[in-house]
Amino acid sequence: MFPSSLRRPLTVLSTLAFTFTLTSLSFAAVELKQEAEQVRVEIDGHLFTEYHFAGARRPYLYPIIGPTGGTMTRHWPLEDDLPNEAHDHPHHKGLWYGHRNVNGVEFWGDVLQPNETGGQMIHDGFLEIQGGEQQGSLRAKNKWVVDNTGEVICTDERTLRFTKDPGGPMIDFEITIKAGPKDVVFEDDKDGCMSIRVPETMRVELPRPKGAKVTPHGEGHIVTSEGKQDLAAWGTRANWCDYYGPVDGQTAGVAMFDHPGNPRHPTWWHVRTYGLFSANPFGQSMFEKLPDKHAGDFTIPAGQSSTFRYRFYFHPGDTEKAKVAEHYAAYVSSVK
Structure with a gap:
């Protein structure tokens, strides 16, 4: 038996332990918290990413914290006090969806040319925001609006999961684009659609x-499901594409999967050695150098x-260590 002087402290500790156990059992591992201009996504109490739905020409995710603890996107232009980052393409903000030419309207870039008409994807409300033990999700509506006329070309409903x-965090991005009273044409252009700008340290x-006459090589690499690598991957078609390299001193990467139910699967990859990484099913003439x-x-x-x-x-590690091909097969079987 314990001395009477120790019985009360042990009882208190036991109560605290029991309370902690109950709290742990009810804790949502993936939590989503809506704030004024973004939704904060946490995994096990730590920031994973934020969905920014206001203050930009299209919604985007930034930052995205990878499995090694490093940030998986370039910081600029959302942060400009970090050294050794290229200040090109200011529309490359984290992870986003867009296209350069939709009915002749620019839904890709932020800086317009004199002969271009710009458009914005304007947030039109949330349909769902919820967390869960292994997965959280949000559903949002957007209007694709022409700058100078206010015309709504189309709308979208997007679901992000x-x-x-255990292999590394994942984001599923599903977008349904609905035409209004007129046809909506995504015109042939290399600049689109499902995109992420990887960190500078992952550049090829x-x-x-x-x-200088020679472009220096980085430590990053690009690999597709068809075996195309680095510069040779651009403009080719594949089920998936993986971009990996050093992130804060460790090897990490991001693989993007094109679902087989998508129009024009397998998609073309507008993946650049300087860090742009896009799946684009609407740039055939440019990727294949066609006369039409x-x-x-x-x-x-x-x-x-x-x-x-x-x-x-x-994922941590390179394409092989991360078993990207196996993860793609699991994705295909799980998302009908």
Whole structure:
């Protein structure tokens, strides 16, 4: 028997332990918290990413914290006090969806040319925000609006699912685009659609120094399901593509999966050695160097819709160690 002087402290400790156990059992491993301009996503109490739905020309996710603890996207232009980051393409914000030419309207870039008409994807409300033991999700509505006229070309309903997985966290991005009273044409262009800008340390090629004739190589690599690597991966078609390299001193990567139910699967990959990583089913003439500059045009008839599904798998290690091919097979079997 314990001395009477120790019985009360032990009882208190036992009560605390029991309370902690109950709390642990009811704790949602993936939590989503809506704030004024973003939804914060936490896994096991730590920031995973934020969905920014206000203050930009299109919604985006930033930052995204990978399985090794490092940030899996470039910081600029959302943060500009970090050294050794290229200040190119200011529209490359974290992870986003967009396209350069939709009915002649620019839904990709932020800086317009004199002859371009710009458009914005304006947040139109949330349909669902919820957490869970292994997965949390949000559903949001958006209007694709022409800047100078206010015309709504189309709308979208997007579902983002955030999954805690032993191999590394995952984001499923499903977007259904619905045409209004007119046909919606995604015109053939290389700049689109499902995209992420990886961190500078993962680049395959580094910025070329002024006056240099040779582009220096980085430590990053690109690999597709068809075996294309690095520069040779651009403009080719594949079920999936993986981009990996050093992140804060450790090897990490992000693989993007194109669901077989997507229109024009397998998609073309607009994946650049400087860090842009996009799945684009609407750039056929540019990727394949075809004389017909409208070969890749894609039309959603008035009043109808098209759905596209992708998964981002953030993993430690390279493509082989992360078993990207096996994860793609699991994705195909789980998302019907």
